[in-house]
Amino acid sequence: MKTLSDPLKAAPPSGAQAQRIHAERFTVLTPDPLPLREHLFDDRADLAVALAEAVAADLRAAIARRGHARLAVSGGTTPRAFLIELSKQTLDWAHVTVVPVDDRWVAPDHPRSNERLLRETLFQGDATQAQLLPLRRPTETPESALLPVLTQVANEALPLDVVVLGMGEDGHVASLFPDLQRRDIGLQPTGRAPVLAVRSASAPEPRITLTLSAIFTAPSLYLHIEGAKKRGVLDGAACDPRSKLPIRSVLSGAPVVPMLFWSP
Numbered sequence: 001m002k003t004l005s006d007p008l009k010a011a012p013p014s015g016a017q018a019q020r021i022h023a024e025r026f027t028v029l030t031p032d033p034l035p036l037r038e039h040l041f042d043d044r045a046d047l048a049v050a051l052a053e054a055v056a057a058d059l060r061a062a063i064a065r066r067g068h069a070r071l072a073v074s075g076g077t078t079p080r081a082f083l084i085e086l087s088k089q090t091l092d093w094a095h096v097t098v099v100p101v102d103d104r105w106v107a108p109d110h111p112r113s114n115e116r117l118l119r120e121t122l123f124q125g126d127a128t129q130a131q132l133l134p135l136r137r138p139t140e141t142p143e144s145a146l147l148p149v150l151t152q153v154a155n156e157a158l159p160l161d162v163v164v165l166g167m168g169e170d171g172h173v174a175s176l177f178p179d180l181q182r183r184d185i186g187l188q189p190t191g192r193a194p195v196l197a198v199r200s201a202s203a204p205e206p207r208i209t210l211t212l213s214a215i216f217t218a219p220s221l222y223l224h225i226e227g228a229k230k231r232g233v234l235d236g237a238a239c240d241p242r243s244k245l246p247i248r249s250v251l252s253g254a255p256v257v258p259m260l261f262w263s264p
């Protein structure tokens with residue numbers, strides 16, 4: 001892994017930010033030229049605040065540019081603190097649409113529901129004025145709801161302004177798992193359906209997910225990854241051109257330089 005330049009030397013962050021950011025650097029992950037803008041933190045709580053501030057700044061810029069902002073956020077366990085911090089950010093929430101990058105096909109009050117996570121964390125205070133666009137519908141299977149979900153996402157969520165992607169220890173992003181059947185739809189960078197129904201041996205329930213064609217419509221792409229094990233998976237996929245992991249498809253196909261927010 002080669003560090004091209006050190007933005008801390010070029011443009012040191014000021015004030016409170018300078019104390020929080022452990023390191024910020026621009027990296028090229030070899031042997032491929034896979035650029036990554038890294039924001040490294042000692043502390044996960046500090047990461048959550050800094051990521052919330054960065055995403056809020058992007059949302060404000062999108063609202064200023066065209067009157068509305070569209071945000072896609074990941075579920076699972078990692079983003080809870082970040083989503084709570086984001087809910088506290090001052091911005092015109094009435095002009096923000098939020099869509100989960102994926103969801104589990106469970107009831108919206110189920111502990112594993114990503115929609116529930118969003119309602120419990122982000123949709124608090126002023127942020128309740130935002131529009132939530134759930135991916136799950138009250139049908140038995142994701143396949144039977146695919147067309148209406150796909151139509152609504154295409155009409156109301158795309159193009160996205162900001163995406164925050166988590167990653168599983170198996171290298172999956174959103175619900176794009178390593179054993180994905182329809183890689184031709186889910187992992188293609190452009191020109192495919194924005195939404196896909198997924199069944200995976202690694203997931204206890206059916207899923208619905210945005211595809212990379214949808215995720216890559218955003219000019220701001222954050223990777224929110226915590227822990228040494230995930231960092232190893234990320235670096236391994238980045239440095240192996242033969243890797244079939246979905247995170248590899250993100251790093252190699254993204255039309256913008258992803259911003260990694262990482263903490264041990």
Ligand SMILES: O=C1O[C@H](COP(=O)(O)O)[C@@H](O)[C@H](O)[C@H]1O
Nearest residue numbers: 074075076077078166167168174
């Ligand atoms: O299943 C999922 O997993 C990933 C990673 O979750 P985490 O619990 O390891 O943070 C998540 O990004 C995705 O949205 C979720 O549905």
